[in-house]
Amino acid sequence: MANTLEKIEVATDFKHLQIREITDSGGYHRRVLTCDQTLADDELQEVKDKAELEWTDEVKTAWSTYLAEQQAESQKAKDESVKEKPKEGE
Amino acid sequence: MSGIIGGAGSRSGIIGETEIDYEEGEWTCTPKDASGTASSSTQTGKYTKIGRQVTVDCGKSNLSTSNLSGSSQLRFYGLPYPADAIAGGHGYVGTMAASWLGSMTDYNIVPIIPASQSYFILAYSWNGTYWEYGNCDKTVHNGSDYQISITYNTTS
Numbered sequence: 001m002a003n004t005l006e007k008i009e010v011a012t013d014f015k016h017l018q019i020r021e022i023t024d025s026g027g028y029h030r031r032v033l034t035c036d037q038t039l040a041d042d043e044l045q046e047v048k049d050k051a052e053l054e055w056t057d058e059v060k061t062a063w064s065t066y067l068a069e070q071q072a073e074s075q076k077a078k079d080e081s082v083k084e085k086p087k088e089g090e
Numbered sequence: 091m092s093g094i095i096g097g098a099g100s101r102s103g104i105i106g107e108t109e110i111d112y113e114e115g116e117w118t119c120t121p122k123d124a125s126g127t128a129s130s131s132t133q134t135g136k137y138t139k140i141g142r143q144v145t146v147d148c149g150k151s152n153l154s155t156s157n158l159s160g161s162s163q164l165r166f167y168g169l170p171y172p173a174d175a176i177a178g179g180h181g182y183v184g185t186m187a188a189s190w191l192g193s194m195t196d197y198n199i200v201p202i203i204p205a206s207q208s209y210f211i212l213a214y215s216w217n218g219t220y221w222e223y224g225n226c227d228k229t230v231h232n233g234s235d236y237q238i239s240i241t242y243n244t245t246s
Contacts, residue, residue, distance in 0.1 A: 011245050012206055016172045020115075028115030030137065030170030032208035038126065070204065074180070078220045 003029050008050050014063040015054040019047060035060050036067070110141045117170040119148040121155060122209075123162035123226050129155050137170045142243045144171050149237035153230060160227035166201075167209040171244035175205045180213070180221060184240025192224075192231040199229050201238045210240060 003021035006028075011018045017033040033039070035055040039048055103112055117137050121129040135148030146169060155164065173182055181204040188199065197214035202223075204211070212224035230236050 011172055014206065016206075016208065018171060023116060028113060030115055030117055031168055032170070032172050034172075034208065066206065074221075 005044055005046055008047060010050075010054055014066065015059045017047065017050055017054065035063050111139060113137075113139045115170065117146060117148075118168045119150070120167045121153065121158070122165050122167050123158040124165065125159065125162060127158055128167075129153070129158055131155070132168075135168075139171065139244070142174070142246065143241060144169075144244050145239065145241045146170065147237070147239045149235075151235045153232065153234045153236065155226045155232045158226040160225060162226055163211060164224050164226045164230065165209045165211055166238075169203065169208040169210065172208045173203040173205055174243040174245045176243070181205055181207070182240060182242035183213075184210070184238055184242075186212070186236060186238045188230055188234055188236040190234045192228040192234070197229075199224065201240055203240060203242050210238070 003023050006020045006022050009018040009020070010016070011032070015035060019031050019033065021029045021031075023029050033047070033051065035051070039051060103110055115137055116134050118132050119135050120132045131150055131152075131154040133148055133150040135146055137144060137146045139145075148166075158164070176182055181202040184201040184203075186199060186201050191199075197216075199212050199214045201210045202213045203209070212229045213221050214224065214229065216222040224230065
């Protein structure tokens with residue numbers, strides 16, 4: 001039997017959907033969806049509706065910009081690391 | 091400071107004068123490539139959350155990545171909470187044991203959760219100079235066994 005949806009929370013400025021479900025054994029199961037993810041066809045309708053409501057174009061643009069900045073920072077740190085660190089034996 | 095966080099099934103507790111959320115449960119670890127194609131090798135892991143601190147674990151034998159793009163970054167989706175921002179840029183670092191690795195057998199590989207993300211990637215220090223992230227045909231790949239544990243902060 002599939003897990004039963006218990007609640008959908010909205011987390012971070014980027015409106016991540018934080019989903020808590022109840023398992024067959026009565027415990028919790030959690031997962032997170034971000035606005036750059038494509039929801040599965042068999043995703044719960046409540047989750048689809050919440051995503052539709054929260055994941056505005058503005059939110060998607062902000063998330064996309066954040067990811068691009070993260071990527072640029074990571075690349076910059078990598079480039080500087082390669083430049084600055086002495087080679088073996090120096 | 092000391093206190094009590096209930097017993098099994100407890101949902102919150104008091105440490106000193108601070109009420110702290112407590113929760114434990116399961117999450118489903120799903121390896122994907124960067125385009126979002128998923129491996130069939132999903133695995134249920136456990137999590138424990140105390141306040142903002144979350145600890146997750148997960149492991150899998152004979153991982154299948156044969157349908158993933160080999161040159162694409164390997165990501166393990168499904169974390170129960172998104173990571174908070176972290177100083178230093180790379181993300182929250184965990185520990186990993188693995189066998190039957192790809193081409194990066196001589197490197198110390200660690201799982202990292204990037205800030206604000208709900209997946210972890212595998213990182214290794216390339217020749218001791220800079221971080222490199224594992225692709226689907228390197229580090230952990232088709233046929234590998236792995237076990238990870240990561241503790242990180244979430245946003246609330």
